[in-house]
Amino acid sequence: MxxxxxxxxxxxxxxxxxxxxxxxxxxxxxxxxxxxxxxxxxxxxxxxxxxxxxxxxxxxxxxRCTQPVSLREIDTGSLRTDFARMVECSDDAQMAKDTALMRGLAHAVHESPELHKALRDLLVDPEINGLQTMLQRAVDRGEIRPDCPALDFVPHMLIGAFIALPLIEDRPVDRNFLGHFIDAVVFPALGV
Amino acid sequence: MxxxxxxxxxxxxxxxxxxxxxxxxxxxxxxxxxxxxxxxxxxxxxxxxxxxxxxxxxxxxxxRCTQPVSLREIDTGSLRTDFARMVECSDDAQMAKDTALMRGLAHAVHESPELHKALRDLLVDPEINGLQTMLQRAVDRGEIRPDCPALDFVPHMLIGAFIALPLIEDRPVDRNFLGHFIDAVVFPALGV
Known part of the structure; x- marks a missing residue:
């Protein structure tokens, strides 16, 4: 076609x-x-x-156009540097604006199945697939054990942190938080 | 008084x-x-x-009355059994109902600072304090290293998982998910 x-x-x-x-x-x-x-x-x-x-x-x-980089495009040769690149590409001001925007949309999503589907198909699923590809490469390189149970939960950790921080600490995620969270939670959970 | x-x-x-x-x-x-x-x-x-x-x-x-148990009341002698008790006390039907309720409230919270403050003072902060007390006992017993960086992020992991699962997998958290998430993410991050 x-x-x-x-x-x-x-x-x-x-x-x-x-x-x-x-x-x-x-x-x-x-x-x-x-x-x-x-x-x-x-x-x-x-x-x-x-x-x-x-x-x-x-x-x-x-x-989708507000995203500075898609996870699909990141492939630096190691999981640590892949995640470092993800953090590096993030923009604090943009993340704060996105947090406010997504908060407004969270309500709309439950009123409109069409919006829910469009966000899932065009925004969420492609990024989760990009993340899974990034993790699979790390497994293939021997950086993560293939049976590591945390492999199934990386999207939950990252998306959860984005939503939980404003609720718990009244502030949007910034690069500093994201970097610390990945070092303190994601890498140890993955055994990296 | x-x-x-x-x-x-x-x-x-x-x-x-x-x-x-x-x-x-x-x-x-x-x-x-x-x-x-x-x-x-x-x-x-x-x-x-x-x-x-x-x-x-x-x-x-x-x-607050929908909570089957407050984290403050759980003290079984080890972090593993404290968390197991937390999961055991959770009720799948209640968690599904709570997810729908909290989703409706998430919007109201940003319109009403008074509701935000009441939920924080009466619901969120007491549970986060209960969780911190539970973790501190585990540190005191030598189950977690006192300088473990994941100690600061346990509320983010747990609250994040509750919010992220419905977004990612279109289903509310249940005991089975909660147990797996704690085993796969929270304990390894804490080095337990």
């Missing part, structure tokens, strides 16, 4: 995604309309639907 | 808390009114305010 040619430039796409995230922060998911996105970005609704399919997909793709 | 005599029986208190949680599940925190609680429980609003102080405190205290 031939890939459909994208009709807009990457710059225009980034601009559109930025406008969607701005609107999302201003009015929340429920109140966000394709009309408002079209008006804000001076584009037609037909273009929006053709390019992104639907509001949930548009939001999920816009969120 | 003498403790103020409670004017209602423990049975009546449990009945009131149950009615508050029922209403909370039915209408959500924002729409919950003291009038509705008074009507549902056939009590006067004056009694509700005298006994519980405010809507956020009433909700926090009602939620």
């Amino acid at each position: 031939a890939a459909r040619r994208s009709r807009i430039t990457p710059e225009r796409e980034a601009e559109l995604h930025g406008a969607v995230l701005d609107l999302l922060r201003e009015v929340g998911y429920e109140a966000l309309t394709m009309d408002a996105v079209a008006a804000r970005t001076k584009s037609s609704k037909a273009t929006l639907y053709r390019q992104w399919g639907s509001k949930p997909e548009l939001v999920a793709k816009a969120l | 003498a403790a103020r005599r409670s004017r209602i029986t423990p049975e009546r208190e449990a009945e009131l808390h149950g009615a508050v949680l029922d209403l909370l599940r039915e209408v959500g925190y924002e729409a919950l009114t003291m009038d509705a609680v008074a009507a549902r429980t056939k009590s006067s609003k004056a009694t509700l305010y005298r006994q519980w102080g405010s809507k956020p405190e009433l909700v926090a205290k009602a939620l």
Whole structure:
């Protein structure tokens, strides 16, 4: 199957995604309309639907663009340096903004199965798969024992830390916390 | 200071808390009114305010009553059996109900600083303190090294797992998951 040619430039796409995230922060998911996105970005609704399919997909793709790097792209030769690279690519200001955004979306997800599915398919599953690939390479290199029971729980540790820290300590995750958490919890649990 | 005599029986208190949680599940925190609680429980609003102080405190205290056991009460002589007792006291059906309830409240918490404070003071902080006491006893008994870096992150691991599992696997935490997570992640991170 031939890939459909994208009709807009990457710059225009980034601009559109930025406008969607701005609107999302201003009015929340429920109140966000394709009309408002079209008006804000001076584009037609037909273009929006053709390019992104639907509001949930548009939001999920816009969120994906806030990620500085995908875990799929990291392959430095050892698990320690892979995780160090992940931390290094993180941006404190961006993580704080994302925490606020995801908090607003957490409610919307339970009202909209379509948004839940779009976030899972476009955002969560690809990153979890990227993480599993990274871990499998570490197993193949002999850095982690193949029967290490913590292998199944790495997404729970990382995603859990992101959500638990604001609840427990009233602050978003930053690179410093992420680095300490990985050193203190993830590596010892994996026996690395 | 003498403790103020409670004017209602423990049975009546449990009945009131149950009615508050029922209403909370039915209408959500924002729409919950003291009038509705008074009507549902056939009590006067004056009694509700005298006994519980405010809507956020009433909700926090009602939620506290759903906990089968407080971590403060667990002291079996070793960390392994303390955690085993914690898992043993958990109730799968109750945890599933709590997950749905807390999901609804997560949104309300960010709209109401009073609810946030009541949940923190009456629910979260006492359990985190109970957990820290449990861990300190294990350090004193020589089961955990006093400089173990994971000691600071046990609440993040446990609370994180509770929140991350429904997001990642679309299911609430149950005893089986909790037991495996503790064995695979918490004990190895603590070097136990």
